[in-house]
Amino acid sequence: MSAVPAGGRTDAEPGAAAGLDARVVVRRGGFALDAALQVPAGTVVALMGPSGAGKSTLLGVLAGLTGFDDGHVRLNGRALDASPACRTPPASRGVVLLGQDPRLFPHLSARDNVAFGLRVHGATKGAAADGAVGWLRRVGLEGLGGRRPAQLSGGQQQRVALARALATAPAAILLDEPLTSLDTETAADVRALLHQQLAATGTTAVVATHDAVDAVALASRLVVLEGGQVTQSGPVREVLASPATRFAAAVAGLNRVEGRTDAASWRAGNLVLPVSAGARHPSPAAVFRPSDVRVMDGPPRGAGEWAARIVRLEQTPAGVRVRTADPDVAVDVAADRAAGLAPGDPITLRVDPADVRFVETGGERP
The missing domain is CATH 2.40.50.100 (RNA polymerase II/Efflux pump adaptor protein, barrel-sandwich hybrid domain)
Known part of the structure; x- marks a missing residue:
């Protein structure tokens, strides 16, 4: 199996830290997002917050799909976005965004869906086919490569999407509520697979989720985003043990009562x-x-x-x-x-x- 790196040229600044470093400001009507995010290379960070907090907007900016008003995005020392006017196109960032919808090509088989990503990044037809077969085996879909998405369950489709994302060896992967649409048992299986493959590949990742189980099972650090602001960050265990806000306490299954x-x-x-x-x-x-x-x-x-x-x-x-x-x-x-x-x-x-x-x-x- 072969995979073609998707990161392209690094153009890293001398002495720049590896990993993801971003500060993002977005103003849309009455909504304002002003958040900083640092993810060391190979680290998985969970991003949690109530609906409307700005999680998807932040991931969209990191992926190059959403405009912003101020700030920067750097990945492994490479300036992806130096300013709102100086931006790297999504296809050249080395960043993959995976959401609730696997967004598989309905007319392609599972194998061809995975191979497509490899072909886009320069792999030969044969290398892409071999790589796709290997990745489907890694995500537990050996023997199902010939099926189209409509012939697969929701959990199997997410496995294909994950294989397609990781096969191109992205510099970072962004996961936006990827397990929300799955039933409890299937979500647990895919969560275990995510943990295994992110650890095995050493991929820098940000996982936006509403579920504390995702944070505990997948991430080493937790960032809480509320009202467009980061209200708390730190190791997962520490944030859940000492929640700074009522939302964080609810996530941790605790009462947090302000007093004097x-x-x-x-x-x-x-x-x-x-x-x-x-x-x-x-x-x-x-x-x-x-x-x-x-x-x-x-x-x-x-x-x-x-x-x-x-x-x-x-x-x-x-x-x-x-x-x-x-x-x-x-x-x-x-x-x-x-x-x-x-x-x-x-x-x-x-x-x-x-x-x-x-x-x-x-x-x-x-």
Whole structure:
């Protein structure tokens, strides 16, 4: 099997760092994106944020498909975009963008779809055919090369798209919610394949996702994008352990409650927790799991107990999640324990102060 590098000339600046380095500013009506992103060579970074945060816009600029108003994009020291007026065309960037839609040619077989990318980058017909067969084997589709996309499942089509993307040895690959349209089992299989092949090829990658499982399984670093701004970045474990925002906390499956401190206590709405002597929390936020909160009978009686109001009930695989106000806290309870609860009802909750962590800075900021 042979593959033709897609990166073209490097034109790297002396001493320039390998990997992806970008700062992107986009202004579109009422939306503004101003984000910096650094991805060391061979590293996988997860990009997470709510819908409308600017994830797809950022990836589009990196791929050369979307215009921008200010900033730069460099890859392995090569200036892809030095300014909005000095840009490298998408086909010459060495960057592949793979989204929810595999975008396979419907009239070509799986083998010919993969071979097409190799041919575009200069491989001979024979080398491209051999390379396609080898890559289909690597993604678990050996023997299916003669099938057209319509004869393949959604997961198989994504595998073909991944093989086509990696076969050209791109300098970087951008994945925009590639697993969203797949069922849970198929997504897990393709996720495992992505992890295996990105590690095996050492490809620099950015994975935009809504799923914390993608971040944990695929990436070593996590960047959180909200409202067009990077609100937190750092190693995946650290960001999920100390979320800087409510969105990041929700991704991590945690409550993050902003409060205030005095000499002896921390307070948020009706929730009051003791503060250890000498402890300092200049930007106090309490972090704890929904499963650590208990529903109590009767009025609050001691430390860590408070009166709240039910906002809504949500189904979870293990039972019911009760969303409350005063302050905004999620509580996981068994389905039978939730019987009789309704939005608007008062409720008494308790969290053991030992189960609460106070985070000061919320993690590494870019």
